[in-house]
Amino acid sequence: MALPSPDELRDATCVACPGQSLPLGAFDVAARPGPAIPYSPEHGHRVAAGTGAPTCVHPYRVGVPPAPYASAGAPLPAADTPAPPVRPADLELPADPTLLEAWLIAVLRAAPPALLARTLHRAEAAALQRFDPADVTAALRRALHG
Known part of the structure; x- marks a missing residue:
């Protein structure tokens, strides 16, 4: 799996996604939206209430599996890791x-x-x-x- 370029990331993500302005690894990725990850008008994207980390809630759009990349330093998948399945x-x-x-x-x-x-x-x-x-x-x- 090739990680998306910054332009590809911006094109694939919604306006409430930190991927619009932050590179992969600088935000967490959650499995789906929920009340624990509200949109923050102050930040211009979703922020996890528990960690304060910018968070994308659509892993299929950013091309990486859900993980705490920014808040816990989870490594991005290697280039040969298969893309996460879309359910x-x-x-x-x-x-x-x-x-x-x-x-x-x-x-x-x-x-x-x-x-x-x-x-x-x-x-x-x-x-x-x-x-x-x-x-x-x-x-x-x-x-x-x-």
Whole structure:
């Protein structure tokens, strides 16, 4: 697994992620969002209440497994370490339409190549149940533009 470059990290992460401004290793990575890792307007990203460490809550976006990289000095994975598996439960449809593009990208990256078309169809159908069709179309265009 190659670790993402700073530009790739910024492109893959959401606006509430410390990966927007900090390099890998300078923030912790948690398995998922929760009340113990709220967004801090003061810091401009999520901060773990227990440690005060900047924390990303989407390991599939940053490409490293959950670990206390900043707060406990956990080493980043070696280049030959397989990427962390993405579980469907990690890919919950966001409540905010501005996060829809990132969700679509994550869903498609997690899909086996043979199931890509089916995954795209299901992701679009799920998004249309929650969001305005214009928002879904715009997010799909951005996510699929390559």
